[in-house]
Amino acid sequence: MIVHHETTGDPARPTVVLSNSLGTDLALWAPQVAALAERFHVVRYDSRGHGRSPVPAGPYTIEDLGGDVVALLDHLGIERAHVVGISIGGLTGQHLAVAHRDRVDRLVVADTAAKIGEPKTWRERAALVTRDGMSAVASGVVERWLTPEHAAAHPEKVRWLTEMLLATDPTGYAATCEVLATTDLRESIAGITAPTLAIGATGDVPTPPSATRAIAEAVPGGQYREVDAAHISNVEAAEDFTSALLDFLA
Template sequence: MPVLENKDITLNYATFGDSNDPALIFSNSLGTSYHMWQPQIDILQADYFIICYDTRGHGKSSAPNGPYSLAQLGQDVIDLLNHLHVDKAFFCGISMGGMTGQWLAINHPDRFEHLLLCNTAAKIGSEAPWLERAALVRENGLDDIAKTAASRWFTAGFIEQYPDVVRALSKALAAGSAEGYASCCEALSTADTREHLKDIRVPVTVLAGSQDPVTTVADGQYMVDNIPNSTLATIDASHISNIEQPDVFTQLIRHYLNT
């Protein structure tokens, strides 16, 4: 797989489809890798030039010592687009990836046609619990986090129906970088776009899971109420909605990006 050697980070990425098609970049959630987007890659590479990458500290990207910042997570995306000579792209990010997308919409609106911000919020949780989680992971590793992740990611029905999918994602989380995960927790602890949502001028679709206990429909509605050119869509899923409802999620991408 290609990598981008950039500043303090070795960024693992992959591309799919024809580079002459409209570019669409995907950004993963905390504790996953770009492989979480495989259901969307399989379908959408026929119409888009798909760009996927492992967020710093995740997957096969390197995990430099943190803490990280939301600005670093966003700048990694801009540097990757520059590396690939992509002037303008569509963007789809989930959870932490959705926060990255907000930073991009605020700071680099000229680089994006439309952003799909999924299962995210302008402020996810509060600072102290994120810092506590970071400290715990650095001390004890990711096993305990991985054991409880499924209940935050998916509905009980999905966990029961697709145990192999849940097991594989939990196993990958446990095998990840504790430093990278903790450093991203620290980025999320201070990430807060509430005062800047009003300044976003690029089209945005906020996708909320109707059964998401982490970033709720109310969180999504708050974003739409404050982003001028935005739309709220809901999906019958919990926090990792693109895996729980892959076909519906992909249809929503097609509908809202509308290329």
């Protein structure tokens, strides 16, 4: 299976793979694409069960999500890439850097943790969307993605993110919730050898900055940056987030 993807920039340049969060698609990275494409070959993709990617039967595992990235790199003829992931995309990036370290050049993980939440919470959410659809969780999820102040000042971002979440297939969303219920990389990330940057957000509730900072502290030589935003910091604090990416990847 090859997930839906889009490429931007010169393929002769180093590749950056961008991995989206739960309930979003590759459009989430719109604030970063132009700046990254000036220096890199940018590959965005929809995680399985999301966007225009296939929705195989679940539940999914972190090995499934990581394997999809490896299969995509193979499909595109790319041996190594920088990997940038937000939320569950950051969890995928950590797994790749542990299990497929020969494919990861530099790693950036944002608004994430080595273990995100508790199994009961994710399984309850999966059951809810399976029964009642994405509208059952939309408002509660999106209100955690942006700080209240930013959401009030930018209703267009709230609409955009809400539409993206509502467009997610409930089956794919529920199957991906099981990844979050079963993945705990807290011990294994000490084996990451790729240079790693963790970007935390001051107002992040699902993955507080202390949890993101813990990744940088666990990975040998890991670096930590913090921006003023909530859980989807690449949208809320786009300029600072992009600057941190470029500084590290350059």
